[in-house]
Amino acid sequence: MALALAEAPAASIALDVEGVSHRYELDGKELKVLDNVSLTIAPGEFVALLGPSGCGKSTLLRLAAGLETPTTGRVLEDGRPVTAPNPDRILVFQDATLFPWRTVRGNIATGLEARGLIREREYRIDEVLELVKLEGFADFYPHQLSGGMAQRAALARALVNDPKLLLLDEPFGKLDSLTRLRMQNELLDLWKSAGFTALLVTHDVEEALLLADRVIVLSDRPAAIVAEVRVDRPHPRRRDDASLIALRRSLLETLGIAHDV
Amino acid sequence: MSTAVEETFGGAGRRSLALPFSGIWRNGLFAAGTWSLAAVLTYGLPDVITWGATELFAAVTLAGAGIFLVLSVTVHRLGGVGRTLVHYGPWFIVLGLWLAAWEVLTAKLGWLPKPFFSPPQGLLHVYVTDWERLLICIAYTGRLWGLGFFSGILVGFAGGVALGWSKRFAYWGMPLLKLIGPVPASAWIPCTFFIFPSTFHASVFLVALASGIPVAILTAAGVSQVNRSFYDVARTLGADNRFLVLKVAIPASLPNVFVGLFMGLYYSFAVLVVAEMLGAKFGLGWYLQFNTAYSAYANVYAALIVMALICAGLVRLLFLVRDELLGWQKGIL
Numbered sequence A: 001m002a003l004a005l006a007e008a009p010a011a012s013i014a015l016d017v018e019g020v021s022h023r024y025e026l027d028g029k030e031l032k033v034l035d036n037v038s039l040t041i042a043p044g045e046f047v048a049l050l051g052p053s054g055c056g057k058s059t060l061l062r063l064a065a066g067l068e069t070p071t072t073g074r075v076l077e078d079g080r081p082v083t084a085p086n087p088d089r090i091l092v093f094q095d096a097t098l099f100p101w102r103t104v105r106g107n108i109a110t111g112l113e114a115r116g117l118i119r120e121r122e123y124r125i126d127e128v129l130e131l132v133k134l135e136g137f138a139d140f141y142p143h144q145l146s147g148g149m150a151q152r153a154a155l156a157r158a159l160v161n162d163p164k165l166l167l168l169d170e171p172f173g174k175l176d177s178l179t180r181l182r183m184q185n186e187l188l189d190l191w192k193s194a195g196f197t198a199l200l201v202t203h204d205v206e207e208a209l210l211l212a213d214r215v216i217v218l219s220d221r222p223a224a225i226v227a228e229v230r231v232d233r234p235h236p237r238r239r240d241d242a243s244l245i246a247l248r249r250s251l252l253e254t255l256g257i258a259h260d261v
Numbered sequence B: 001m002s003t004a005v006e007e008t009f010g011g012a013g014r015r016s017l018a019l020p021f022s023g024i025w026r027n028g029l030f031a032a033g034t035w036s037l038a039a040v041l042t043y044g045l046p047d048v049i050t051w052g053a054t055e056l057f058a059a060v061t062l063a064g065a066g067i068f069l070v071l072s073v074t075v076h077r078l079g080g081v082g083r084t085l086v087h088y089g090p091w092f093i094v095l096g097l098w099l100a101a102w103e104v105l106t107a108k109l110g111w112l113p114k115p116f117f118s119p120p121q122g123l124l125h126v127y128v129t130d131w132e133r134l135l136i137c138i139a140y141t142g143r144l145w146g147l148g149f150f151s152g153i154l155v156g157f158a159g160g161v162a163l164g165w166s167k168r169f170a171y172w173g174m175p176l177l178k179l180i181g182p183v184p185a186s187a188w189i190p191c192t193f194f195i196f197p198s199t200f201h202a203s204v205f206l207v208a209l210a211s212g213i214p215v216a217i218l219t220a221a222g223v224s225q226v227n228r229s230f231y232d233v234a235r236t237l238g239a240d241n242r243f244l245v246l247k248v249a250i251p252a253s254l255p256n257v258f259v260g261l262f263m264g265l266y267y268s269f270a271v272l273v274v275a276e277m278l279g280a281k282f283g284l285g286w287y288l289q290f291n292t293a294y295s296a297y298a299n300v301y302a303a304l305i306v307m308a309l310i311c312a313g314l315v316r317l318l319f320l321v322r323d324e325l326l327g328w329q330k331g332i333l
């Protein structure tokens, strides 16, 4: 404990996925989902994951969050094996999965309550509410929100905990294109200022290129890494940036989509 | 005429409130009419069978008619209460008719004979002559029911959470619960006599059992059906098991728990009679048995009405508690 206090708490952690294969067991039949995936993410890096639907992207995030242990291989945070969920590594689920019996504010407060930090950090709730533009909806129940608002509330519920690794599973999937752009910028600003490590699953190649330092493409199930692209453009990036357009073209090709898209 | 009747019984009460110029609650007038009819028939026709309280019942119904007469012009000034009264207008009309017909068929014509049927005046007679004993019985039953019901639902709820949460608990507990569940309360009497130090404890146990078992079963079902993703979300947010049970499993299963509570409430009332068979000296259940044994059915009916009213009141109270705790469900259901 004294040691932990002596060290300044790192704002981000490194994530290592070492030769991970994962299988689900379904009525005795085995479903191979991940096939020998290895991935090293440096502290503070922003990595995007692309891949066809059902290939195992969400599964990879569940493994990184510690909700599941890989069938073979290891998942390491700063060199230590991930064995259980921990609020340092927060997963924003593909479905918002807000607690229907809690208001937006109550949902966002969940992590702070669970860790006994609600008194000291209650002010953070209003900050993240503002960040996701839900200030006026703090007392709404989830069923009174639109799909996109629910997604933003789920994002706020994660951010309020100041995670060191943020695992995002298509967090902007249900947003209209304008809100989406704004939220992408908010996320980017937040990532720059808070310095957490980010692993973002998305279907949107453009989104991956606008946000990430590195884009990783997974194959169809069982997912293996088929391509890895470093995006060396400074932020803010423009979507009509020539090198990004070239990258987009080659990524779409890797994903098996025709040239003329 | 037929359209008038249709209007009356088709909830025209609400419409008459909406009419800006009619300051008169028409259904109130009708109710005053039917209640006067009951009063006139009660007072005017001779009793074939004596039940007592004839004049008193006539006076009560007449007073009722008077009240409706006054209400028919003042109800609009009573706000929320007035709206409720107007809503039940057709009921008041039918109630007057029902009282009149009931009087005629029993006391006045004797078609429904003593002691199996009692006219309303007979019930009134019971209330005015036996009210002291009834009050004592209500108090005794209240004590028994309160102790039994609240201990039952407490244990049932805690047990249900444990059964729904822990696989090991469910392994041993669920089969037992399924075996115990359908056993009628009276079957427990022999062993409760042996186990409990007094018959009162045994009675409390029976009421607790009747109310606790549905709560336990439904709570267990509710807790075990909670969407796994809620646990996943809470776990990534740093929740420990205690938090998962108290702040995820329980609130998520609360709608189920309330279904169990409503069932438990009804069962606990149904079991009161049996519970008070165990050598109780007072109590509504005891009152029912005692008077059934003496064929004093008017007393039985009178006590049943009291029980039904108390039960309905408690159900209403439980609804209020539920609306308070499950406000978040509004708009989902």
Ligand SMILES: Nc1ncnc2c1ncn2[C@@H]1O[C@H](COP(=O)(O)OP(=O)(O)OP(=O)(O)O)[C@@H](O)[C@H]1O
Residues within 6 Å of the ligand: A024, A025, A026, A031, A033, A051, A052, A053, A054, A055, A056, A057, A058, A059, A060, A094, A221
């Ligand atoms: N709990 C589970 N039990 C069994 N099979 C599962 C489970 N979770 C996921 N799967 C299977 O694993 C495969 C990968 O699922 P996953 O959710 O990781 O896909 P995904 O890449 O996130 O897809 P999408 O882009 O559509 O969200 C799917 O075929 C799915 O059926």
Ligand SMILES: [Mg+2]
Residues within 6 Å of the ligand: A057, A058, A059, A094, A169
């Ligand atoms: Mg997914």
